[in-house]
Amino acid sequence: MVADPQIPRHAELPQVRFRPLHLRELGVTGDLRVRHHGDRRGGGARIEVEPRWVPWVTERLTAVRERLTALGFAAVEVDPRGYRRGSLLAERAERA
Numbered sequence: 001m002v003a004d005p006q007i008p009r010h011a012e013l014p015q016v017r018f019r020p021l022h023l024r025e026l027g028v029t030g031d032l033r034v035r036h037h038g039d040r041r042g043g044g045a046r047i048e049v050e051p052r053w054v055p056w057v058t059e060r061l062t063a064v065r066e067r068l069t070a071l072g073f074a075a076v077e078v079d080p081r082g083y084r085r086g087s088l089l090a091e092r093a094e095r096a
Contacts, residue, residue: 022067031083044075051082
């Protein structure tokens with residue numbers, strides 16, 4: 001049986017639970033997600049928020065990065081394009 005890469009492994013559960021919760025606690029509203037990129041253990045996190053929130057999150061990136069690296073993310077970045085529905089499909093199509 002092949003593992004579904006979209007289903008988090010047990011070791012990733014704290015990361016999955018934390019990702020949107022911490023940003024909501026900071027006050028971010030609207031559409032947001034934190035994508036897990038790279039190696040499943042220690043990969044990077046890409047924060048996607050509505051475009052109006054990008055500067056706000058970027059200003060607080062040091063604090064956000066500290067929380068996410070404590071959970072095991074090797075790198076944390078904010079997507080400067082913001083949250084876009086269907087962006088993962090577009091990324092996959094570009095790589096194909």
